Amino acid sequence: MSAVVEVSELTVRYSGATALDGVSLFVGEGELVALIGANGAGKSTLVKALSGLVRAESGTVDVRGRLAQVPEGREMFGDLTVDDNLRLGGWRNGRKGRDTGAIYELLPDLGPLRGRRAGALSGGQQQMVAIGRALMGRPDVLVIDELSLGLAPLIVEVLVEHLRELHASRGLAVLLIEQNARLALELCERAYVLEAGRVALSGPASELARDSRVAAAYLGGHVAVNP
Amino acid sequence: MSDLLGYLITGLGLGAGFALVASGLVAIYRVTRVVNFAQGSFAVLAAMLTSSLLGAGLPHGVAELGGVALGAVAGLVVGVIAIGRPGTTPGTSLIVTLGLGVFAYAVEILIWGDQPRSYPGVPGVASLAGARLQAHYLLIIAVTVPVFAGLAWFFTRTDLGKALSACASNRYAAQVVGIDVRRMGLLAFTLGGALGGLAGVLTTPVQQVTFDSDVALIVNGFAAAVLGGLSRPVVALAGGLLLGVAQTLVAGYGGGAYQVEVALVLMLTVMIIQAARTGPVLEAAR
Numbered sequence: 001m002s003a004v005v006e007v008s009e010l011t012v013r014y015s016g017a018t019a020l021d022g023v024s025l026f027v028g029e030g031e032l033v034a035l036i037g038a039n040g041a042g043k044s045t046l047v048k049a050l051s052g053l054v055r056a057e058s059g060t061v062d063v064r065g066r067l068a069q070v071p072e073g074r075e076m077f078g079d080l081t082v083d084d085n086l087r088l089g090g091w092r093n094g095r096k097g098r099d100t101g102a103i104y105e106l107l108p109d110l111g112p113l114r115g116r117r118a119g120a121l122s123g124g125q126q127q128m129v130a131i132g133r134a135l136m137g138r139p140d141v142l143v144i145d146e147l148s149l150g151l152a153p154l155i156v157e158v159l160v161e162h163l164r165e166l167h168a169s170r171g172l173a174v175l176l177i178e179q180n181a182r183l184a185l186e187l188c189e190r191a192y193v194l195e196a197g198r199v200a201l202s203g204p205a206s207e208l209a210r211d212s213r214v215a216a217a218y219l220g221g222h223v224a225v226n227p
Numbered sequence: 228m229s230d231l232l233g234y235l236i237t238g239l240g241l242g243a244g245f246a247l248v249a250s251g252l253v254a255i256y257r258v259t260r261v262v263n264f265a266q267g268s269f270a271v272l273a274a275m276l277t278s279s280l281l282g283a284g285l286p287h288g289v290a291e292l293g294g295v296a297l298g299a300v301a302g303l304v305v306g307v308i309a310i311g312r313p314g315t316t317p318g319t320s321l322i323v324t325l326g327l328g329v330f331a332y333a334v335e336i337l338i339w340g341d342q343p344r345s346y347p348g349v350p351g352v353a354s355l356a357g358a359r360l361q362a363h364y365l366l367i368i369a370v371t372v373p374v375f376a377g378l379a380w381f382f383t384r385t386d387l388g389k390a391l392s393a394c395a396s397n398r399y400a401a402q403v404v405g406i407d408v409r410r411m412g413l414l415a416f417t418l419g420g421a422l423g424g425l426a427g428v429l430t431t432p433v434q435q436v437t438f439d440s441d442v443a444l445i446v447n448g449f450a451a452a453v454l455g456g457l458s459r460p461v462v463a464l465a466g467g468l469l470l471g472v473a474q475t476l477v478a479g480y481g482g483g484a485y486q487v488e489v490a491l492v493l494m495l496t497v498m499i500i501q502a503a504r505t506g507p508v509l510e511a512a513r
Contacts, residue, residue, distance in 0.1 A: 051402075051403060053403075069403050071399065071400065071403050075397055075399055075400035075403065076397065076400065077392070077393045077396040077397050077400055077401075078396055078397065079392065079395075079396045080389065080392060080393060080396060084389050084393075087386065087389065088386075088389060088390060088401075088404050088406070089404050091386075091390060091404050091405050091406050092404075092405040095386065098386060133404065137404070137405070
């Protein structure tokens, strides 16, 4: 399996403070990978480095294929319509690649919302738009920064179901950055645990879910029962 | 009564010029968060060049287009200097535009001297339902209306216009989807330059231009733009027209010497109210 994203020995500093300290990880083609960690562990910095929005001090970020991002907090173009939000997701494709029709087939819930102002939608609807906007970039790998943050569990379930379908039908790889470790470890095949800018643990999600350190720090002390 | 109608139409013509300057300010501020104090000098440069081109024998229309083109180029140059370097804060860029506005004085005096210039526009006096006004004001209105309709179409119907609006709405998200926000900023400066240039070219036949005419234009344009927190083009248009009408009424029934004061009083009132309601303009625009 070849990697669509390969990060090696990545170090990023913000005016002296080290945000990432020699982080290495990879996402294979069509693989679902989770990155879990507490606030300030460096997750968002890693996302920005993947999109080329922060500069690495050392190390490399190698993205083979197209990467699209679902940013933390959804980051809608609030004054624009849902359809315009989606269209701009295809900005890099050129004019012919900005037809939004396929997205409404993949995410039918967006159809009735297409003319609405994105800023006026609920959090769950916005997250759906953010995923649709990212899919407009025809990605090989989708980087999702906090899928569940601030959303009701039922809505998160719907989103997760969509991601599973996209993964199964299109072989879409996903790097899911999540505070909700239980959700991340359930959805994904493999996971990394980021602590204070370093990869503290990594391995198959099922193993990490049983790891006592992960359980204590991220799963509220209870070891997940995962056969 | 016919006096009033004449004042109203003249005011709309005058206000259309303010609205053009204001919409240039808004176009630039929305995308870059920079208040462009060089906005008035685009109008002066465009008007000066138009007068030279007409003096050299070029026909009307061509000379005016040349002026607007110079405004657009000046806008791009100011943009490159003000926001070209990555990481420049809007505050720093604002000071740069202020400096460039003063620098433009030197260029204008070197090339065109310090005497007022003008050129003929639409000649004569028009009669409209008993009201008499300078016919050129009708031309200003007739040009400004389709320009604003075109801007509305550009920003809401084209991908490029939507991308500009996207930068205004959420800079970070624009970067995430791959929009080059700095290039969009330069495009906004160029557009702002053209709009400022058009204002200068259109209004010079009824208000002669000198190198420091930019002060009155920027005060009026800013007063109109600030009504909409510097970020709402439609409010800026309405503000410009309102300001033009108010000034013409004050000049017609009161005294012509108080025109700029009308703008200043309006601007201060709006800014004080906005600051009391929602914090400074920067916050209001979010």
